[in-house]
Amino acid sequence: MEQAFNWCDKYTVHKDKVILTQEQLHIPGLRMLGHHTSYSATSSLSWHYHKSAFEFSLPVQGTFSFANKEERFSFSGGEVFVSFPDEIHGTDQRPVTVGELYWFQLDISREKDLLFLSPEASQALVKQLLALPRHVVKTDIKKTLPLLEKAFSLSYGGENPYLAATLIQLFLHLTLEYSKKESPSISEDISTVLDYIRENLTQELSLELLANVAKLSCSQFKQKFKKQLGISPRRYINQQKIEYSKSLLESGKSVTETAMLLSFSDSSYFSTVFKKYTLFTPVQYLRYNEKKEVRPCKTKSQSH
Secondary structure, eight states, rough: OOOOOEEOOOOOSSSSSEEEEEEHHOTTTTEEEEEEESSOOOOOOSSEETTTEEEEEEESSOEEEEEESSSSSEEEETTTEEEEEEEOOOOOOOOSSEEEEEEEEETOOTTTGGGGGGGHHHHHHHHHHHHHSSEEEEEOOOHHHHHHHHHHHHHHHTOHHHHHHHHHHHHHHHHHHHHTTTOOOHHHHHHHHHHHHTTTTTTTTHHHHHHHHSSSOHHHHHHHHHHHHSOOOHHHHHHHHHHHHHHHHTTOOOOOHHHHHHHOOOOOEEEEEEHHSSSOOOHHHHHHHHTTTTTTOHHHHHHO
């Protein structure tokens, strides 16, 4: 098992990723605030923790998968993933998937002036956050996302840290309120489609066919599917096919056989899609798995 380490983010400005740290934010307790857009899978996040700090992650697009030492969590648009102070988490050697994400870390050791709050208000907020009942909280993205977008925009421009802190406070209080509600389940028609996809991964799955399974028009189906899962039907199908292809390859199927079994047009296109979702070609993936079985564990320094 890879050893966990205390993760400290560094100031980063890149076209796909911006990470602001305390030196740029000037907000007590806000250790970092970041925005990341990934157009293809990126390297996995090693096991790590944030000393005395919560981490809140809100996807704009895509479905992300994080894990702690006991459980794996998937979350998508409108769902907030919460890692608790000093809790070990990562992606369990899986690459970070395609999508867009805002995230920030809240240092609760600053109880006396957290987010410019009074000591009493700060302590009350921390107490409520520590009592959150679960790691994934379903929120209304139309209400929570604008708060993080505006806080990030203000902070990136070096403007009004007091207003940015207030927006973070509102985001946290909304998350707390939504945590008291039960997460809505996937609707019956979309659930039927998900079952159909899983049972027919070797078939060519057109959107028209799946819309018919859901008894919706194609446009209604695509809109409803993405709203409930935070990912397009085509991307979901490809993710499921690639996951299944791993077991086929590991069982001894060739790349060409696997591509044909999963109804890809040819092995070259299959390899392209496989690499997009895993960072490896199919052959590289098999070699990586062989090495992983004998690779010694070690602590590794890494940043988002």
